[in-house]
Amino acid sequence: MLLLQLACVTVVVAICTGVFVGIGVQQLRAEAETSALSIARTVAADSDVRAGVAQASADAGTPTNASLLDGPLSVLAAAAEANTGALFIVITDDHGIRLAHPEPQLLGAVVSTEFAEALAGRETVSWESGTLGASARAKVPVRDPDTSVPVGEVSVGFAPSSVFQELPLLLGGVALAAGAALALGAVVSLIIRRRLERLTLGLQPEELSALVANQAAVLDGVGDGVLAYGPDDVVTVANTTAARLLGISDLVGRRIHDLVLPGPVIAALTGEPTEPSAGRRSADAADPVVLADHIVYIDTHPVSRANRDLGVIAVIRDRTDIVTITDRLETVASMTEALRVQRHEFANRLHVTAGLMDAGRVPDARDYLDDVLDAARTPGGPFAGEHLTEPFLLSLVQAKAEQAGERGVVLTVGPDSLVRGVVSAPADVATVLANLVDNAVSAAVYGAEPRWVIVELLDDGDTLVMTVSDSGRGVANEAQVFSDVHRSDVDPDAVHGRGIGLPLVRDVAARLGGDVWLADAGGPGGSGAVFCARLPGVMRAPAHPAQGEER
Template sequence: MPALPRRTPLRFSTQTLLLQLAVVALVVLLSSAVHAWLTYERLGREAENQALTLARTVASDPEVRAGVQRISAGTGTPPPAQLLAGPLMAAAEGARTRTGALFVVITDETGLRLAHPDADRLGERVSTDPSEALSGREVTTRNTGTLGPSAGAKVPVFAPGSATVVGEVSVGYSTETIGQSLARDIVPIALTAAGALLAGTLVSFLLRHRLRRLTLGLEPEEISTLVHDQVAVLQGVDDGVVGVAADGRISVFNAAARRMLNQPDLAGTPWAAAPVPARLKALTLPDAAEGDAVEFLAGGRALVASARKALHGREDLGWVVMLRDRTELQELTRQLDAVGTMSTALRAQRHEFANQLHTLAGFMSLGQHRQAREYLARLAATGPLKFPVDQAQLLQDPYLQAFLGAKGVEADERGVTLRLGPETLVRGSVVEPQDVTTVLGNLIDNAVNAAVAGTAGDRWVEVEVLDGPGGDGAAGTLHIIVADSGDGLPADDVFAEGFTSSGRSARAGAGQGLGLALARQLARRRGGDVTVLERGTAGGPGAVFMAVLPGTIAGGDDPAANSERDDDV
């Protein structure tokens, strides 16, 4: 047996529309029914009051009172023919004809009809109970008699000049007349109901359209799944995610973004007023190129950001800004560059070392022992290896020696001489090599770039490094001064993100334009600073930078150690 085709469930918006229409229709029908019932009751009460008024009028007529007393006082009831031609019948029929009542009935004290629209009913007992009226009370009634259903009233007839009840008058109006009146009144009720139903239907369609726009046509199950996925993805990734809605407000600000930008949750904050770097906001400007990456500093971190438009079909949902932390990557890159530079320098010096050994071996094989001893003395005085940095022995720390030697080789390859200034003296050992490498390396790299781009014939970079005591047993302070032969600095803020001394614009994502800003932030985080002592002039000499790095050197203030190192120097 072939499987029956699976029924496609109605969409949530369609279900909502049908439910709204059903509710509107039910409310309109109930309201109309209640309104019609209240109208019917009002017309019935009006008919009862009108019947009561007419019954009182007939019962208070002197001729009616006298005629009823005369018949009641006699023996038996007159024959129908006599009643038909009597004054009571004439009075009752006259009142009924003038008012349009269904009936006007007059009875004696026993309930026998003395006047009735149907002559055949004269002399008979009334079909409804007359006991209340015959006991002296006025009542309104709704019942069905010989002439059909009616709304009426019963009023006692008193003997002239006495409180003795001698009969009663019963007046009734047909409920069919009430129905006819209701039919006339039902037209505006129906029109009102139809208008309310139409308005409700229109509003339901508008709500359905708005609901589909707000939910982007998604079903509740899909929305729930998306919410769970969003929470799992946004809180599970290491990248920062900032969502900017089409109305300019931040809709998403995940934990990674809060950590990178050092901000609380900014969801709901206008993007234009958010306390984030201006370069980050510039990514979402109308003229910004989608997908371009920019680097900037925030909270001591080097961040890379990019932004893309979020679209659903043709609907613009805003922007998605992605943040990536490149701080550790850049630090590792700088360390690898330093290691690679030193490796290159060592490979270059290996040939010189081999040549020195061959020379020494030649002296020995020729028996020229005096020349060999003199050659070894010169090697002992200058060192077996020679970096292109003079007076490297002023740096007692091997890490600084190796790093500056590697930077000297790198500068020499670009035609720049790296030299140590006359005030250089480091007697301690570096205890924070990563921070020192970051600051010193950035300053030297910028100075080399400036020297290469300068117009001076002699290209050089001079570095002075001096250690100082920290006090109270704390690590000492390293003072660094870097000067170059370039054409000086422009009037711009050289510590601003994006500035580069290479003569080329900073390329997004390449790490350029952040060195000086990152060096200053790192130094200030340690309680020091990086400042410009001289901005330099065109044609040289160039700029002079000074860096102060507290807590980065140890042993420099040890008198015994200093004495031994003074002897060595």
């Protein structure tokens, strides 16, 4: 780049120098021609010259050299040469005979250059070569004093040495200016080179081109969103995935804090704490945030080169599917564990029954089985689900009841529950119901005795409506119950709406065309919170309707 700039400056200076020299030479030539023409006009207008030339032209004979040697015209021409510095002043008659000439031996001879133009009454200016060499000469007609008819000519010439005697000074000035221009261009080129090196971190144009190509390939090739911003918080790089996840197409050129995004997302992008007492969060400890219908993890990494802060790169990873699958796996694991416990308990009861029967105590075995059946039907027992018959919902609620019982919370199915259809979208139903029940159980743990959770389920065609209420302390902040702030299991008033559970179930319901809402916030002096959900399209009619139902 430096050599290219210096070459460009050198060519420009050379061209300008050539133009200035050419213009200067032309000006000197024009000045010499103008001076020669002015002197020739002055001499030709002299009355003595006009009279002498007219007399010589009227004489039929040819004047001799001796008669012209010290004649009045020769004296006048010699005086004019001395006063003007001209190379020569030649006066001729109408036949081109020299009446005055710097060389005495040439007097009375015909001039060596053309004189017809002057006799025709026209003035000429040109550069010609004659007996005295090349010169800038002007030829002016000498007119008869009585008739004004051209009767001769006056030719005045300036030698090139006298014409261009100021040329060295001109060339010196042009050379000095050209050198100063070259020096200035070199200095500016060095300054530009250093600035470019500072801006490009020392990378050459080829390296920058390769870097841009590689960056475009990497940004378009990764599946995660990539967003970079400088120390001034202005976004400089953003791939299409980042624009899609953030829902903003024109990210580049905008400040991070000016983006229309939720507060937790801005905090995650900038690495700032979401709570005043918290310190700056590290990139490795990123928390999930809900962004529109996505659950994303945002990791930030500061970038520097040569101890210079270049800004921050934020990697936005869409983990919606992973979180959803994780919740589903947790639900399946809970159901599996509940079934394992039930299988173990059932095996124990079978052993007791078999032992009584082997001992011949059949009536005692019968009484034992009756007690087991009564305990299963008793409200407040291990699971009071006599109002629920749908297999999937029954197993899910039963599993959650087992887990709630381990935490000292009684989970029951409300008496108004009625589900006649069959669940056709178990994954979505499990995600919503399990999250609402888990939150309710956690809230009930912090509530006063007795600790309970009631689940009511109703279906209407293909829509399932669920209500989950608890005995906790209620929702402290209704406005942030569905926000994605950071989880805290310490504050009992912040059980609901601490994490991504409620935002996730609301997104699942919204995707199905339904909703999740807070029906009752509860609070001091009353019961706990009540959450409701409506999930369209998750139910279907049973393959074999129960007796009494329409087919």
